[in-house]
Amino acid sequence: MTDIALIESVREFNRFYTNFLGLLNKAYLDTPFTLTDARVLFEISVHNGVNAGALARDLQLDPAYLSRILKRFREEDFIEATPDPADQRSQILTVTGKGRAQFEELGRRSNAQIAARFDMLADGQPQAAVAAMHTVRAILDPQAKPAAATIRPHRAGDIGWIVQSQGRFYAEEYGWDLRFEGLVAEVAGKFLANFDPEMEYCWIAERGGVNLGSVLITNGGDGIAKLRLLYVDKAARGLGLGKQLVDECIAFSRRKGYRQISLWTNDFLHAARAIYQKAGFRLVSEERHRMFGPEANGQTWVLDL
Amino acid sequence: MTDIALIESVREFNRFYTNFLGLLNKAYLDTPFTLTDARVLFEISVHNGVNAGALARDLQLDPAYLSRILKRFREEDFIEATPDPADQRSQILTVTGKGRAQFEELGRRSNAQIAARFDMLADGQPQAAVAAMHTVRAILDPQAKPAAATIRPHRAGDIGWIVQSQGRFYAEEYGWDLRFEGLVAEVAGKFLANFDPEMEYCWIAERGGVNLGSVLITNGGDGIAKLRLLYVDKAARGLGLGKQLVDECIAFSRRKGYRQISLWTNDFLHAARAIYQKAGFRLVSEERHRMFGPEANGQTWVLDL
DNA sequence: GCTTTTGCTTGACTGAGTCAACTAAATTGA
DNA sequence: TCAATTTAGTTGACTCAGTCAAGCAAAAGC
Structure with a gap:
C-alpha cells in the first residue's frame, strides 16, 4: 500500500494541473473546436489511418459521441473515411x-x-520543468516510449550548460572543488574562442529540448584529435548516449584525417572507461594527482585511427 | 522566445496528463458529485470561510454556475453561508x-x-514521480514562489550557469555569436582557476534554488577591482537585483582596499548603464567594435573609491 | 444624494456528452 | 454450414453541466 502523504501530494498536483490545463485550454475559446474536437483531430492527424474504435479507446470517448464528431469532421471535409478492406x-x-x-x-x-x-x-x-514532466510521464505512462534522444551540434548556451553540469556533477559525486569547474570553463571557452569548424566539433545530446550529454573534439595539433568533456546526464544513463557520442567523435576524426584521438580521464569513471575500451582506446599513462582536492588517478587514453 | 521542441514536449505531457486525470476522475462516477462539485467542496473544506467571489476566481468558474452549485450544497446541508459582517x-x-x-x-x-x-x-x-511533480509545480505555479531572492557566494555549477545564461541571452537579444560565450567561459574559467578568496568574489542572486543573477569582482592589479559579468535573468528584472549586486561589489572593493573599480560594458545595455551611473561610475572611454558579430559600442566605466 | 461598481442570484437557454436501440459485418461453434 | 453471438459503428432521444444576460441590493465613488 502506497504512502498516504505521497497520494495527497499527487492529488495536490492534480488539482494544480487541472487549473493549469484549464488556463491553457483557453486557446480554443475563439475557434469552432471544443477541447474534445481538438483531441480527436490531433489523434487522427498524428496516427493517420486509425479507426474509430481505437480512437474511442485511446481518448476514452463514448463511441456515439465520437461518431457524431467524426460525422461533423467528414461534412466539414477535415477527414476522410474509407472502409477497411480487411473489415468492412x-x-x-x-x-x-x-x-x-x-x-x-x-x-x-x-x-x-x-x-x-x-x-x-x-x-x-x-x-x-520539461525534464520533470518527462520523469513523471516515464513513470506513470506504461506505454511511454522514451522519446529518442538526438545528437546535434552546439548552439548558444550549450557550452555554459556543459560547464555547469560537469561542475556540479564532479562536485556532488567526487567532492572536487571549484578549480575543476574553472578548468572546464577555460577549456570550453578556448574551444569557442578559437573554434575551427573544419577540424573541431561539439556534439550535444538532447531530448525534447533538454540537454542530456556532450562531448567535443579539439585540434591538438600534430594530427592528434583531443576528445574532451564527455558527459552524460544522470537522467539519461544507460541509453547508450555515451557510446553514441564517442562514436561520433571517432567518425569525425577519421573523416578529418586525424591519425590519433587522445583523451584524459580519471579512473573512477567506470562507465566512461568501459566505453573507451570497447571503442578500442588503450591506456598509455596514468598519474596520481590532486588537482581538484581529493586524490585521483588521471589517465591518458589514445586510439590510433 | 522559448524553444519549440520544449513547447512540443509540454504539449505532449499535457495530452498525456489530460488522459491520466480523466482516468482518475472516474472516481466520481458513482457519487452524486461532478468533478466541479468536488473541486468546489474541496476548496471550501480547505479554505473554510471563503466567499463566493474568491472561489469563482480561484477555480475559474462562472459566478452564475457557482451560485447554483452553492445553492444546492446549502439545500443538501453540506455548507452554511453567513453574510459577511464587513460586506453584507x-x-x-x-x-x-x-x-x-x-x-x-x-x-x-x-x-x-x-x-x-x-x-x-x-x-x-x-x-x-511525486518529486518530479513538485518540481513542475514549483516552476509553473506563480503563487508557489513567495520566497524572496537572496544573494550568496558561488558554488559548484554556478559559473557554468553564468556562461550559459549570458551566452544564450546575448545570442537571443543581440545576435552575438558563440565567440561571446567563449569569452565569458574563459573569463569565468580564469576566475575559478586563479581564485583569490582574499581579493576576489562572486555573488549569485537566487530564489528557491533557482539562479537569477550574478556578478564578480576580479583583481585587475594596481589597486583596481574589475567588475565583470553582471547579469540579471529576465524573470527577475525590476526587483532591484542588479543594483544590489553592484552595491555588493562596491562595498567589497572598499573593504578590501581597492582604489578604483573598472568595468567594460556595451551601450545598448541601458538598465545596466543606469545602475552604474547611479552608483557613481563615470564613462572614461568608448570604442566601436564587432568582436562578436554585430557592431556595438564598448564602454569602459570607472568608480573611484 | 446621485451614479457607478461590486457580489451574488435568477431566468432562459445551448450544446457537450450519455444511454439504449439498431444495422451490418465478422466470428464462433454445434 | 448456418444460426447465435460478438464487434464496429450509427442514430434517436434525452439530460444536465455550463453560459449569457438581466436584475437586485449593498458598497463605493463623485
Whole structure:
C-alpha cells in the first residue's frame, strides 16, 4: 500500500494541473473546436489511418459521441473515411489537407499559449520543468516510449550548460572543488574562442529540448584529435548516449584525417572507461594527482585511427 | 522566445496528463458529485470561510454556475453561508459536519484510485514521480514562489550557469555569436582557476534554488577591482537585483582596499548603464567594435573609491 | 444624494456528452 | 454450414453541466 502523504501530494498536483490545463485550454475559446474536437483531430492527424474504435479507446470517448464528431469532421471535409478492406464494418480515418491546416492552426495557438506562460520564467526553468514532466510521464505512462534522444551540434548556451553540469556533477559525486569547474570553463571557452569548424566539433545530446550529454573534439595539433568533456546526464544513463557520442567523435576524426584521438580521464569513471575500451582506446599513462582536492588517478587514453 | 521542441514536449505531457486525470476522475462516477462539485467542496473544506467571489476566481468558474452549485450544497446541508459582517453582499462559506463527511468520502475514493495506480509501480517510482511533480509545480505555479531572492557566494555549477545564461541571452537579444560565450567561459574559467578568496568574489542572486543573477569582482592589479559579468535573468528584472549586486561589489572593493573599480560594458545595455551611473561610475572611454558579430559600442566605466 | 461598481442570484437557454436501440459485418461453434 | 453471438459503428432521444444576460441590493465613488 502506497504512502498516504505521497497520494495527497499527487492529488495536490492534480488539482494544480487541472487549473493549469484549464488556463491553457483557453486557446480554443475563439475557434469552432471544443477541447474534445481538438483531441480527436490531433489523434487522427498524428496516427493517420486509425479507426474509430481505437480512437474511442485511446481518448476514452463514448463511441456515439465520437461518431457524431467524426460525422461533423467528414461534412466539414477535415477527414476522410474509407472502409477497411480487411473489415468492412471498420473504417480508416485520414486527414484531408483542410483538416491538416486546422490541426496546424490549433497547434500554433496551443504553442503560443504555452510560450507566453514559459517566457515569464527564469532561465533554465522551462528546461527543468520539461525534464520533470518527462520523469513523471516515464513513470506513470506504461506505454511511454522514451522519446529518442538526438545528437546535434552546439548552439548558444550549450557550452555554459556543459560547464555547469560537469561542475556540479564532479562536485556532488567526487567532492572536487571549484578549480575543476574553472578548468572546464577555460577549456570550453578556448574551444569557442578559437573554434575551427573544419577540424573541431561539439556534439550535444538532447531530448525534447533538454540537454542530456556532450562531448567535443579539439585540434591538438600534430594530427592528434583531443576528445574532451564527455558527459552524460544522470537522467539519461544507460541509453547508450555515451557510446553514441564517442562514436561520433571517432567518425569525425577519421573523416578529418586525424591519425590519433587522445583523451584524459580519471579512473573512477567506470562507465566512461568501459566505453573507451570497447571503442578500442588503450591506456598509455596514468598519474596520481590532486588537482581538484581529493586524490585521483588521471589517465591518458589514445586510439590510433 | 522559448524553444519549440520544449513547447512540443509540454504539449505532449499535457495530452498525456489530460488522459491520466480523466482516468482518475472516474472516481466520481458513482457519487452524486461532478468533478466541479468536488473541486468546489474541496476548496471550501480547505479554505473554510471563503466567499463566493474568491472561489469563482480561484477555480475559474462562472459566478452564475457557482451560485447554483452553492445553492444546492446549502439545500443538501453540506455548507452554511453567513453574510459577511464587513460586506453584507458577500457571504462567508463554511462546511457543515455532513459536508465534511462527503468531502472525506470523496478524498478516500480519490486516494484509492491513485493508490491502485501507484501500487503497480516499482519500488521508489512513486516517490520519484511525486518529486518530479513538485518540481513542475514549483516552476509553473506563480503563487508557489513567495520566497524572496537572496544573494550568496558561488558554488559548484554556478559559473557554468553564468556562461550559459549570458551566452544564450546575448545570442537571443543581440545576435552575438558563440565567440561571446567563449569569452565569458574563459573569463569565468580564469576566475575559478586563479581564485583569490582574499581579493576576489562572486555573488549569485537566487530564489528557491533557482539562479537569477550574478556578478564578480576580479583583481585587475594596481589597486583596481574589475567588475565583470553582471547579469540579471529576465524573470527577475525590476526587483532591484542588479543594483544590489553592484552595491555588493562596491562595498567589497572598499573593504578590501581597492582604489578604483573598472568595468567594460556595451551601450545598448541601458538598465545596466543606469545602475552604474547611479552608483557613481563615470564613462572614461568608448570604442566601436564587432568582436562578436554585430557592431556595438564598448564602454569602459570607472568608480573611484 | 446621485451614479457607478461590486457580489451574488435568477431566468432562459445551448450544446457537450450519455444511454439504449439498431444495422451490418465478422466470428464462433454445434 | 448456418444460426447465435460478438464487434464496429450509427442514430434517436434525452439530460444536465455550463453560459449569457438581466436584475437586485449593498458598497463605493463623485
